[in-house]
Amino acid sequence: LAKTTQPISMDSYEGQEVNITCSHNNIATNDYITWYQQFPSQGPRFIIQGYKTKVTNEVASLFIPADRKSSTLSLPRVSLSDTAVYYCLVGDNTGFQKLVFGTGTRLLVSP
Amino acid sequence: DSGVTQTPKHLITATGQRVTLRCSPRSGDLSVYWYQQSLDQGLQFLIQYYNGEERAKGNILERFSAQQFPDLHSELNLSSLELGDSALYFCASSPRPGQDYGYTFGSGTRLTVV
Numbered sequence: 001l002a003k004t005t006q007p008i009s010m011d012s013y014e015g016q017e018v019n020i021t022c023s024h025n026n027i028a029t030n031d032y033i034t035w036y037q038q039f040p041s042q043g044p045r046f047i048i049q050g051y052k053t054k055v056t057n058e059v060a061s062l063f064i065p066a067d068r069k070s071s072t073l074s075l076p077r078v079s080l081s082d083t084a085v086y087y088c089l090v091g092d093n094t095g096f097q098k099l100v101f102g103t104g105t106r107l108l109v110s111p
Numbered sequence: 112d113s114g115v116t117q118t119p120k121h122l123i124t125a126t127g128q129r130v131t132l133r134c135s136p137r138s139g140d141l142s143v144y145w146y147q148q149s150l151d152q153g154l155q156f157l158i159q160y161y162n163g164e165e166r167a168k169g170n171i172l173e174r175f176s177a178q179q180f181p182d183l184h185s186e187l188n189l190s191s192l193e194l195g196d197s198a199l200y201f202c203a204s205s206p207r208p209g210q211d212y213g214y215t216f217g218s219g220t221r222l223t224v225v
Contacts, residue, residue, distance in 0.1 A: 034213060036213075036214075038154075041199065041219070041221070042218060042219070043113065043115075043201045043203070043216025043217055043218055043219055044154070044201075044203075044214075044216050045113075045216065046213030046214065046215065049213055087154075100156055100169075101146075101153060101154035101156075102153075103153055104153070
């Protein structure tokens with residue numbers, strides 16, 4: 001399984017754009033990159049998934065360079081409610097490998 | 112509501128006891144995954160089932176067991192409980208093996224062993 005490395009924590013202010021970068025140097029050809037958000041005492045929530053280039057949905061954007069050894073989750077104009085832990089995961093889509101969560105990035109958004 | 116239902120939401124029990132946690136996956140999802148999250152350990156993968164069959168195993172203790180039934184709901188059985196088993200237990204489901212659609216997590220069962 002490709003191991004991921006993320007910053008342990010980040011701080012931001014309301015209205016700012018937040019970019020969280022994840023390193024996955026050993027990503028395999030079949031691996032997808034997926035980001036989850038978790039609030040305290042709640043289950044993780046799927047945010048976005050991508051394979052290469054850029055993916056955007058109503059919540060976030062995911063930027064993946066050509067070598068796919070890293071990815072960046074971009075949250076536009078964060079609000080206090082975006083304070084959460086964000087996890088980056090990589091894995092293939094066979095579903096027969098364990099989906100392993102790292103320590104994640106704890107984002108704190110202040111007024 | 113994510114569509115994944117976990118019961119009970121809270122459970123308090125004594126050491127040495129046995130408990131069963133239940134998970135109903137989102138409608139149409141065939142895969143079920145169990146995770147344990149304690150304060151100092153983060154999210155730990157326990158086990159995965161697909162259409163009734165075990166597909167992947169993580170760091171699941173021998174005192175723990177799980178199964179997925181024909182109606183696709185799953186149960187996680189925890190026996191000979193210890194204080195260290197106190198944690199949030201999450202169930203997740205996906206349409207089929209894979210991450211194409213991401214995993215949908217339930218709201219968890221908080222187990223407290225006293």
